[in-house]
Amino acid sequence: MSRTPRVLGWLALAGLATGLGAAFAYAPVEVAQGNVQRIMYLHLPSIGTAYVAFALVFLGSLAYLVTRRLGWDRLAAAAAELGVLFTGLTIVSGSVWGRPTWGTWWTWDARLTSTAVMLLVYVGYLLLRGMVEETDRRARFAGVVGIVAAANIPIVHFSVTWWRTLHQPPTILTPGPSPIDRSLWLVVAVNFVAFLLLFAYFLTRRMEIARLEEEVTG
Amino acid sequence: MTAYARRTWIVLWKDLLTERRSKENLNALVLFALLFLFLFQFALGADRERLQAALPGLMWLGFILAGLLGLGRSFLAERDNDCWEGLLQSPGDKSAIYLGKLLANLATMAVVEAVMVTLFGFFYNVSLWATLGPLTVVIALGTLGLAAMGTLFAAMTAQVRARELLFPVLLLPAQVPVLLATVSATESVLLGEPLSAAAPWLKLLAGADVVYLVIGLLTFEFVIEN
Numbered sequence: 220m221s222r223t224p225r226v227l228g229w230l231a232l233a234g235l236a237t238g239l240g241a242a243f244a245y246a247p248v249e250v251a252q253g254n255v256q257r258i259m260y261l262h263l264p265s266i267g268t269a270y271v272a273f274a275l276v277f278l279g280s281l282a283y284l285v286t287r288r289l290g291w292d293r294l295a296a297a298a299a300e301l302g303v304l305f306t307g308l309t310i311v312s313g314s315v316w317g318r319p320t321w322g323t324w325w326t327w328d329a330r331l332t333s334t335a336v337m338l339l340v341y342v343g344y345l346l347l348r349g350m351v352e353e354t355d356r357r358a359r360f361a362g363v364v365g366i367v368a369a370a371n372i373p374i375v376h377f378s379v380t381w382w383r384t385l386h387q388p389p390t391i392l393t394p395g396p397s398p399i400d401r402s403l404w405l406v407v408a409v410n411f412v413a414f415l416l417l418f419a420y421f422l423t424r425r426m427e428i429a430r431l432e433e434e435v436t437g
Numbered sequence: 438m439t440a441y442a443r444r445t446w447i448v449l450w451k452d453l454l455t456e457r458r459s460k461e462n463l464n465a466l467v468l469f470a471l472l473f474l475f476l477f478q479f480a481l482g483a484d485r486e487r488l489q490a491a492l493p494g495l496m497w498l499g500f501i502l503a504g505l506l507g508l509g510r511s512f513l514a515e516r517d518n519d520c521w522e523g524l525l526q527s528p529g530d531k532s533a534i535y536l537g538k539l540l541a542n543l544a545t546m547a548v549v550e551a552v553m554v555t556l557f558g559f560f561y562n563v564s565l566w567a568t569l570g571p572l573t574v575v576i577a578l579g580t581l582g583l584a585a586m587g588t589l590f591a592a593m594t595a596q597v598r599a600r601e602l603l604f605p606v607l608l609l610p611a612q613v614p615v616l617l618a619t620v621s622a623t624e625s626v627l628l629g630e631p632l633s634a635a636a637p638w639l640k641l642l643a644g645a646d647v648v649y650l651v652i653g654l655l656t657f658e659f660v661i662e663n
Contacts, residue, residue, distance in 0.1 A: 378614035
């Protein structure tokens, strides 16, 4: 259709190259963790992008149920797929980061647990979409589940946080060094913008494919 | 409002009457409850202390599994004999149907849970009499959350091919907060602590119940329209 997606794609590519350069060349070596800490420049932008994606799933779901325009459903569907992708990336990168720093691939820390639960909820959302053929019915069901999933995120968050804190004293595994240097944040920000551009590129492409699919199947 | 309450009552009464005459859900669920207890015993061994320590978790696993089976079936009867069309043609706000179905599900769950709690006390040799009051509060709050979302998803998955697969896959991750809260609160109650000791969990449960219930009431019409 328009040239916007292609431009977005090139911008994303340029952004990712800049981000990669910044992460390896500009950002200093962290004192305590060494080079492993550079995973942060992948980890934080991923989860940030995932949250943007899930916010769009909620928006698209709500807007579809109100307006009944399939464009909103396509937005929710595309955003959900990308949200699952970026949450998966967050968990994998966090796991790789956790192994050398915490000494374990996985721990039932509050933040890890709630992120994993969020991932499972949206995987369920995608499964549902895959199992309903009629476009209209799929959009309605997905709209309802998209709203439930979003409303549930804070409830999951609180329950999991309390579950960890009420059950046992705060673990030594509190993630992330708190006093993060400003130059590190700058690199995170550059990478976040690059990830958002990539997300926007994928999103527009995925929505276009969904539109064509609907045209073909009727 | 009275018309709304009446429509809710009609759905509830219809479901209870069908269940009373056929008894197909309740009989099977009670048998399931008994089987769960045996399975837990076999899986964890005969060590009584270990069983008792795991009791709150086992109890809620039992409730949730029974819920998956029972709640998942709550709209299946409507698919036969064009009952679905009948429901759709009923006048007024469709959320009354949701409320009626939810109440019927709560009634079924209450019976199954009462049987299970009795069996737990009997087989695992724990005295639940002293804690029955607080325990009932926790179970009621948890079951409401489970059934509020379960009823909504059941209406949805009744219209989908792989119903029995999709229903748990949607419901289980969404019920993580309810499971965490109820297990923790049950644990505290069974230790003989007052309800106030579990207050944060009960507030979370109540909050979750309200959110799930409101979403269910507001979105149900989108789920059942044809």
